[in-house]
Amino acid sequence: MPVPSLGNGITRPIPPAEYPHWLGMLDARAPLASQPEFLTDWMGVRTRMAMLPWAPQEFAGTVAAGHPIPDDGYRSEDFEYVALARALDARTTPFQMIEIGAGWAPWSVAAIVACRNRGRDARAIAVEADARRVEWAAQHAEDNGITARIATGNHHAIESTITEWCHDDSHPLLIVCAAAWHESGELNFPNVPVDDMGAAVWTLPGTDVDYRGAHLEHSVIPAAMRALLAGMRDPIVDLLHVDVQGVEFELLEACAHDVQERVQLMAVGTHSRISEGRLLDFFLPRGWGVIIDAPCRAEYLMTRPTLAGFTVQDGMQLWENPFLTE
Numbered sequence: 288m289p290v291p292s293l294g295n296g297i298t299r300p301i302p303p304a305e306y307p308h309w310l311g312m313l314d315a316r317a318p319l320a321s322q323p324e325f326l327t328d329w330m331g332v333r334t335r336m337a338m339l340p341w342a343p344q345e346f347a348g349t350v351a352a353g354h355p356i357p358d359d360g361y362r363s364e365d366f367e368y369v370a371l372a373r374a375l376d377a378r379t380t381p382f383q384m385i386e387i388g389a390g391w392a393p394w395s396v397a398a399i400v401a402c403r404n405r406g407r408d409a410r411a412i413a414v415e416a417d418a419r420r421v422e423w424a425a426q427h428a429e430d431n432g433i434t435a436r437i438a439t440g441n442h443h444a445i446e447s448t449i450t451e452w453c454h455d456d457s458h459p460l461l462i463v464c465a466a467a468w469h470e471s472g473e474l475n476f477p478n479v480p481v482d483d484m485g486a487a488v489w490t491l492p493g494t495d496v497d498y499r500g501a502h503l504e505h506s507v508i509p510a511a512m513r514a515l516l517a518g519m520r521d522p523i524v525d526l527l528h529v530d531v532q533g534v535e536f537e538l539l540e541a542c543a544h545d546v547q548e549r550v551q552l553m554a555v556g557t558h559s560r561i562s563e564g565r566l567l568d569f570f571l572p573r574g575w576g577v578i579i580d581a582p583c584r585a586e587y588l589m590t591r592p593t594l595a596g597f598t599v600q601d602g603m604q605l606w607e608n609p610f611l612t613e
Contacts, residue, residue: 295609298576306365309372310354316404319350332400333430366581370554370605374526381408387467388530389413392424416466416476424462435460442471442509449518468510469541475505498533499596516549524549530556533595536565551611557583557602559594579605
């Protein structure tokens with residue numbers, strides 16, 4: 288029986304040995320200086336430490352001049368920074384990205400800062416379901432000299448704001464207070480403590496139990512996805528950054544046609560082995576190529592209602608769409 292061929296023959300994976308090269312592409316172009324309250328990183332991005340309750344507060348007032356290998360100690364691992372560098376290497380103008388499950392929008396802000404330092408325009412949409420973190424994202428943008436617009440209200444109001452922002456040159460960043468889902472409308476989202484970055488659009492059917500087994504109150508919030516892609520001024524989205532705590536496959540499978548038409552690179556946070564496998568099984572036959580495959584890490588110590596509930600360290604897959612590659 289013939290075996291279908293997987294892999295597009297074009298995509299070139301980035302091995303860890305090459306990470307320093309790619310990280311070097313994000314180095315700040317001006318000398319770095321420490322500032323009270325902030326960690327100033329090697330890209331020139333300032334992060335207000337007191338805003339992030341889980342972050343090491345001793346980082347405030349310091350400069351992190353070295354590359355984050357294997358990680359930065361508060362936000363992410365080296366491969367996620369490499370994903371941003373790889374996306375920026377396309378050199379399109381303006382650079383366009385969408386960050387889903389954005390938290391305080393670190394990747395959107397980092398992309399805009401990196402482009403600004405190089406005299407390049409950039410536009411980004413950061414989508415976050417928690418209203419408190421939307422405030423963090425607005426503060427983080429302001430701390431880095433970025434003017435941001437915030438989209439709130441029901442999904443009709445949000446989609447209207449996205450359409451208006453498409454023609455707005457004064458706000459390079461749009462922060463959307465909503466959940467990204469494959470259907471516009473409303474859904475239930477868990478109410479979690481401000482330092483819990485693991486909330487997801489998932490409950491055990493007929494219960495208030497989330498994917499980790501926690502009983503949580505839920506609030507009704509707006510949801511949108513296709514409007515995000517349609518809201519970009521230029522047809523190509525350079526980077527789609529997805530971190531949705533275990534429902535990444537369900538979201539991307541449902542939106543696969545729109546993603547394939549518009550997205551050049553896709554950095555997907557992964558939260559279970561089955562999610563990683565389903566993404567590979569779905570996107571490889573469609574011609575996408577894997578640039579980075581960093582598996583998640585799980586500890587099966589207690590009972591959980593889902594496999595994602597066991598995950599203690601997120602993974603990441605960086606995908607390339609060869610149909611949009613120069």
